Amino acid sequence: MSRGRGRNADRSRSSRLPESVATLTIDRIAAGGDGVGRLDGLAVFVPRTAPGDVVQVAYVTHARHARGRVLQVLTPSAARVEPICVHYTQDRCGGCQLQHLNADAQTEARRHIVQDTVARIGKRDIPLPALVSDVAWGYRSRLTLTLLRRSAGWVGGLHPHDDPARVFALETCHIAHPALVSVWQTLRPLIRKGSPALPVGETLRLGLRLDESPEGAEATAALTVALVVEGGTHWPDQESWTVAARAADPRISGVWYTPTAPTTAVRDTKNDAAPAEYAPQAREALAFAQVNPVVATALRDYVFDAVGTFAPTRVVDAYAGSGALAARLATAGISVLAIEADPAGAASAVEKVQVAASGPSASSRVLCDLVERALPSLGSGERPDTVVLNPPRRGVHADVTTWLEADAQHGLRGVVYISCDPATLARDLSRLPSWQVAAVQCFDMFPQTAHVETVCVLQRGPR
Ligand SMILES: C[S@@+](CC[C@H](N)C(=O)[O-])C[C@H]1O[C@@H](n2cnc3c(N)ncnc32)[C@H](O)[C@@H]1O
Numbered sequence: 001m002s003r004g005r006g007r008n009a010d011r012s013r014s015s016r017l018p019e020s021v022a023t024l025t026i027d028r029i030a031a032g033g034d035g036v037g038r039l040d041g042l043a044v045f046v047p048r049t050a051p052g053d054v055v056q057v058a059y060v061t062h063a064r065h066a067r068g069r070v071l072q073v074l075t076p077s078a079a080r081v082e083p084i085c086v087h088y089t090q091d092r093c094g095g096c097q098l099q100h101l102n103a104d105a106q107t108e109a110r111r112h113i114v115q116d117t118v119a120r121i122g123k124r125d126i127p128l129p130a131l132v133s134d135v136a137w138g139y140r141s142r143l144t145l146t147l148l149r150r151s152a153g154w155v156g157g158l159h160p161h162d163d164p165a166r167v168f169a170l171e172t173c174h175i176a177h178p179a180l181v182s183v184w185q186t187l188r189p190l191i192r193k194g195s196p197a198l199p200v201g202e203t204l205r206l207g208l209r210l211d212e213s214p215e216g217a218e219a220t221a222a223l224t225v226a227l228v229v230e231g232g233t234h235w236p237d238q239e240s241w242t243v244a245a246r247a248a249d250p251r252i253s254g255v256w257y258t259p260t261a262p263t264t265a266v267r268d269t270k271n272d273a274a275p276a277e278y279a280p281q282a283r284e285a286l287a288f289a290q291v292n293p294v295v296a297t298a299l300r301d302y303v304f305d306a307v308g309t310f311a312p313t314r315v316v317d318a319y320a321g322s323g324a325l326a327a328r329l330a331t332a333g334i335s336v337l338a339i340e341a342d343p344a345g346a347a348s349a350v351e352k353v354q355v356a357a358s359g360p361s362a363s364s365r366v367l368c369d370l371v372e373r374a375l376p377s378l379g380s381g382e383r384p385d386t387v388v389l390n391p392p393r394r395g396v397h398a399d400v401t402t403w404l405e406a407d408a409q410h411g412l413r414g415v416v417y418i419s420c421d422p423a424t425l426a427r428d429l430s431r432l433p434s435w436q437v438a439a440v441q442c443f444d445m446f447p448q449t450a451h452v453e454t455v456c457v458l459q460r461g462p463r
Pocket residue numbers: 280284285288289290318319320321322323339340341342345369370371372390391392393
């Protein structure tokens with residue numbers, strides 16, 4: 001996250017600073033997906049390069065590193081392949097970072113990103129993690145586009161990696177499920193025309209989300225797609241727009257609208273204090289379904305087994321989403337406390353856990369609260385022996401790591417941390433000196449990108 005902000009700040013500074021030109025060899029892929037080479041010890045980050053490339057670059061030096069752009073590939077790496085998406089080359093689409101690398105090179109890049117980041121930020125040495133992979137294309141069950149108002153109508157698309165203020169018109173996306181792409185192609189004329197009107201505003205986000213996991217669906221033709229429109233102040237024409245959209249494509253199951261800056265009040269179930277404010281980022285409420293359902297199933301199995309290694313009787317499932325793991329643990333006879341801040345997610349978790357809990361897991365329950373507030377206020381009889389953490393990209397609040405470190409938690413035997421951002425995982429590990437990494441495994445949830453999902457199993461002991 002911080003690296004993303006850093007890159008944007010670098011980008012705007014770079015546009016004002018003079019460039020130098022040099023030839024360099026790319027050694028590795030850094031977190032974020034840029035290739036890195038060295039010039040007299042100075043690390044130069046160059047997007048869209050491959051380990052082994054010899055490139056001529058124009059670069060700008062910042063405090064402790066430099067950022068470059070390729071002028072010419074002098075000797076291409078053997079790991080290079082021709083990207084299959086026209087937007088990757090023609091529009092420099094920022095959605096994928098590694099389409100120009102073959103599958104093996106992508107796998108190595110993601111494994112090393114995790115290992116290097118944990119060493120650099122977390123100050124821990126871990127073995128090079130294995131990566132569980134499945135399909136490389138058409139895997140995304142969600143597609144989020146930016147809509148920009150034009151003099152007449154709207155343009156909808158994604159941002160170039162080197163110009164986040166610009167939006168190019170998206171025609172296709174090879175990592176999104178074909179049903180999403182096909183619904184988007186049907187919707188484009190309606191959006192371009194701007195009638196019926198979209199919400200009142202200049203910039204909107206449009207999310208397309210498969211209602212059902214493609215695994216479970218008989219065929220792509222049977223899939224339906226929910227639309228989530230975000231931004232603007234209000235949407236007087238929502239009803240007529242919805243009618244027009246569904247007439248254009250009957251696969252659209254519904255249209256949800258959230259004006260700019262959604263904020264949800266979180267009920268303090270403990271002491272009835274004034275509700276805390278919880279602002280779901282990037283509409284986390286609608287993100288319960290994993291982006292890549294096939295790999296998500298492998299990940300859930302791994303997490304379930306990892307929890308089992310601690311022979312738990314009482315588990316906290318923190319950042320529980322809609323409660324799939326909590327319900328599975330309760331079905332296995334484990335008493336679970338699921339904590340989820342989003343009221344819609346928590347409500348869905350309540351339904352699942354109620355059905356699953358019986359016998360030894362009958363005391364299972366769901367708390368709609370912030371994890372950083374709920375954990376420190378657990379009573380002594382409620383303390384878990386195992387904790388699952390599955391936070392959003394920003395990682396866990398410092399109060400959570402403080403709680404995991406506290407002496408009072410000595411009954412706690414294991415932590416299973418699921419992370420979609422190696423940098424925040426590494427930061428959180430650096431705050432957990434009394435926990436050692438017992439196992440680490442990566443999941444290829446986002447092929448063609450530099451993103452990777454990591455599960456880190458922690459047990460008590462010197463690091
Ligand atoms: C990465 S998702 C994980 C969801 C779920 N465990 C799963 O596997 O699908 C993170 C979840 O944490 C919730 N969340 C974010 N910040 C939170 C906080 N501070 N306290 C409690 N829940 C939070 C989000 O609403 C979201 O459901």
